[in-house]
Structure formats: C-alpha cells, structure tokens
Amino acid sequence: MKIIADDTIPFLKGIAEPIADIVYIPAKGFTPEVVKDADALIVRSIDKCTSELLASSCVRLITTATIGFDHIDIHYCESHGITWKNAPGCNAPSVAQYVLASLLRIALRRGESLQGKTLGIIGVGHVGKEVEKLASLFGMTILRNDPPRAEAEGPEPFVSLEELLACADIITCHVPFTREGKYPTWHLADEKFFSQVRRGCWFINSCRGAVHDTKALLEAHQKGLVEEIILDCWENEPQINQELLKVVSIATPHIAGFSADGKATATRMCLEEIQRFFHVRFDRLKEVVPPAPANPLINLDAFEDHRIENAFLQTFDPLVVDRKLRKDPSTFEWLRNHYDHPREPLAYQVKQSTPAEKSLLQQIGFQVIG
Ligand SMILES: NC(=O)C1=CN([C@@H]2O[C@H](COP(=O)(O)OP(=O)(O)OC[C@H]3O[C@@H](n4cnc5c(N)ncnc54)[C@H](O)[C@@H]3O)[C@@H](O)[C@H]2O)C=CC1
Ligand SMILES: O=C(O)C(=O)[C@H](O)COP(=O)(O)O
Numbered sequence: 001m002k003i004i005a006d007d008t009i010p011f012l013k014g015i016a017e018p019i020a021d022i023v024y025i026p027a028k029g030f031t032p033e034v035v036k037d038a039d040a041l042i043v044r045s046i047d048k049c050t051s052e053l054l055a056s057s058c059v060r061l062i063t064t065a066t067i068g069f070d071h072i073d074i075h076y077c078e079s080h081g082i083t084w085k086n087a088p089g090c091n092a093p094s095v096a097q098y099v100l101a102s103l104l105r106i107a108l109r110r111g112e113s114l115q116g117k118t119l120g121i122i123g124v125g126h127v128g129k130e131v132e133k134l135a136s137l138f139g140m141t142i143l144r145n146d147p148p149r150a151e152a153e154g155p156e157p158f159v160s161l162e163e164l165l166a167c168a169d170i171i172t173c174h175v176p177f178t179r180e181g182k183y184p185t186w187h188l189a190d191e192k193f194f195s196q197v198r199r200g201c202w203f204i205n206s207c208r209g210a211v212h213d214t215k216a217l218l219e220a221h222q223k224g225l226v227e228e229i230i231l232d233c234w235e236n237e238p239q240i241n242q243e244l245l246k247v248v249s250i251a252t253p254h255i256a257g258f259s260a261d262g263k264a265t266a267t268r269m270c271l272e273e274i275q276r277f278f279h280v281r282f283d284r285l286k287e288v289v290p291p292a293p294a295n296p297l298i299n300l301d302a303f304e305d306h307r308i309e310n311a312f313l314q315t316f317d318p319l320v321v322d323r324k325l326r327k328d329p330s331t332f333e334w335l336r337n338h339y340d341h342p343r344e345p346l347a348y349q350v351k352q353s354t355p356a357e358k359s360l361l362q363q364i365g366f367q368v369i370g
Helices: 074-079 092-110 126-137 147-153 161-167 191-195 214-222 242-247 260-278 283-287 307-315 318-327 329-337 355-364
Strands: 002-006 021-025 040-043 061-064 083-085 118-122 141-145 170-173 201-205 226-231 297-299 349-351
Touching: 040 260, 061 260, 074 083, 083 260, 092 126, 092 201, 092 226, 092 260, 092 307, 092 318, 118 126, 118 161, 126 141, 126 355, 141 161, 191 214, 214 226, 214 242, 226 242, 260 283, 307 355, 318 329
Parallel strands: 002 021, 002 040, 040 061, 061 083, 118 141, 118 170, 170 201, 201 226, 297 349
Antiparallel strands: none
C-alpha cells in the first residue's frame, strides 16, 4: 500500500512505516504526478483535493487530518469511487480553548467580566457545543443558531439568526464553509448581517475566512457596530487583508484547532480510517500522543487576581502568535507550519485552589491537586 502524506502533519512519522510505503511531501506539494500511484492520501486543509489532482491517479481513500473538508471535491470523489474521510470533532476542544482564551484576553484588557454577557453561537456542532460548554462555565448566557439542526431536531433550543444578532454581546461562527445547499455559509456575515447586530458587539470567526465578507466587516467596525474582532480565519488566507489586520483585536493565522491534543487525535483518526479501509493494523498507533507541556504545574497563588482566567491563559495565550503575525503578516503560512502546539487544560495540574475554584477548574478540564 502506498500512502502520500503532508509532511507537516504532526505525530505521523514512523507510525505507518512498518506496513506501508509512506511518502511525505511538503504542504501544498500535492500534484497529479506525485499522487498518481498512491492508494491513500493523508492531507491538511491547505492540500486541495481537486478533480485535476485526482483524475489520473489510482487513489482510493483520502483522509484529512481536519474537521473541515471544503478542500476536497467531494462530488468528484463520490462519483469516481474515491472514499474521503475527515476527522469529525478532532480539534473541537482546541477551538473552544482558542475562543475562550481570546474572549478572556479582551475582557481583561477592557476591565470587564465575561460573566453575564450573551454569546451567540452560529453553528452548534462539534465545535459550537464545546464553545457553549466552556462559555457557560465562565458565566455567559448562550444563544444558539443552527437552522439545519433546528429543522432536523425541532426549534426548541435554537433562535433565529435575527434574534441572535439582535441580542448577543458576542457573536461566534462555527459553521462549515458551503456555497450550496439550503443553508450556504459563504458570506453569511455580510452587510445585512452586521446591520442587525447590537451596536458595539464583538465578532469571532474561527471557522473559515469566507464565512464573513471582509468589506462588510471593515465597514461594521468603522461604524462602531462591531467593536472587537477576533479572527483566526481570513478571506484569501494566507494573503490577508492588511486594513482588516490593523483593526482586529486578536489576529491569528488559522491555528484555533492547533492544540497538540487536537493534532494527535486528527492523526490517529486518519490512520484508523486507513486501517478500516485497507484491513490493516498499525501496531504503533498507540504512540500517537501529544507530549507533556513544558510546565505542567500551575500555582494559582502566582496570580494576584483573576486566578482562573490566568490559569486558563497559561495553557494558551492567543497574543503570542498574534504578535508574530502582526510583525510580519507574510509569515502566515510559515507560522502555521512552525507552530508550538499548546496542550489543553487536561494536561495541567493546578494547585492552591479554594473549594469553589476547585470545582470550576475540574469542570473546565484541569487536574486539581493539593
Ligand atoms: N480554525 C480552525 O482551526 C478550525 C476551524 N474549523 C471549522 O469549523 C467548522 C465547524 O466545525 P464542527 O463544529 O466540528 O462542524 P460540525 O459539522 O460538527 O457542525 C457544524 C454545525 O453548523 C451547522 N450549520 C451548517 N450551516 C449552517 C448555517 N448556515 N447557519 C447556522 N448553522 C449552520 C450544522 O448544522 C452543524 O450543526 C468546520 O467545518 C471547519 O471549517 C474546525 C476546526 C478547527
Ligand atoms: O480542522 C479544521 O477544519 C481546521 O481548520 C484545521 O485546524 C486546519 O488545520 P490544517 O489543515 O492547517 O492542518
């Protein structure tokens, strides 16, 4: 069996080698010539799996180490006998960690609390549910908008987009990128969308860049409709809009799903798909685990105030990569391929908590000791 894999996928090297001929190629190095004799591909979101790439190949399985699959021409695959598999939910907790850490950074800068603010979540799937869980623990009120789910499951826990926009202090999008179907998400956040928001709201896009319309978002900011913008996903990335970069509060290069935990899960899920499809077994699969953090111990007494918030930001601080991106926006892709993948709270032990803090820390996912 021949596998061609993107060489920037973490925790993959050495695992498939005992039973497969596996070739690693640079990100974006997938060409028809390179993939023509492969049985399976392991790709990322930057590796476009188009009909042109696949037409002269014998590829039977494409696995992507991502949740999103808008980089795969699924219609072509399905009509040409090519099975494709994404990694549902693999990095959902990582995106939630990103969203909450970013919100905490902004709230701390403004001298405000997230407690009591209303968070409108658009798209309540794997990621949206994780965001809801964490945001609720920080005392936020949640509004959910998800028309496909409302249609399938009943309207009860959901609100219309209009209601969400009118009532939310903070709006966060967690939809797949789609141009077709009943609920397309291309430019979901457009001029009409921003005309309905609460003046001064905060807007987050950590799903796919083209879910917002850059021009409309800039105008909404200029008019004061949107006060704080958190952007992980950008239209036309890696060539991001410089005017938008200047006004965004937190700017990151599409790394929301990049926790080491999420990356390891994604790699494992891809290999499990290959096992199932080709009826093989990778004995070293159990070695696909994220490394321990450099400093796994968090002492709450090290913080003068906002102890839980600061403990959370110790696991991941979006301002670190924000500063790097602003310094040189042309490094967008480089920063993604040379990223220091953070661990999620479950990898940390927290000490010196009060009983009330202990319960919250445990619900967030930390190990509490002492
Ligand atoms: N920035 C990053 O690193 C990451 C970005 N993502 C992006 O986030 C997206 C969502 O991920 P998951 O939650 O795991 O996907 P999911 O498929 O589990 O959930 C998506 C939800 O959006 C809903 N939805 C679809 N169209 C909608 C619309 N027009 N309005 C409102 N809701 C709509 C669906 O019904 C579904 O419940 C992915 O497709 C991916 O593009 C995911 C992981 C990491
Ligand atoms: O899972 C997704 O969907 C994402 O957007 C990923 O976090 C992007 O990861 P890469 O494709 O850049 O590895």
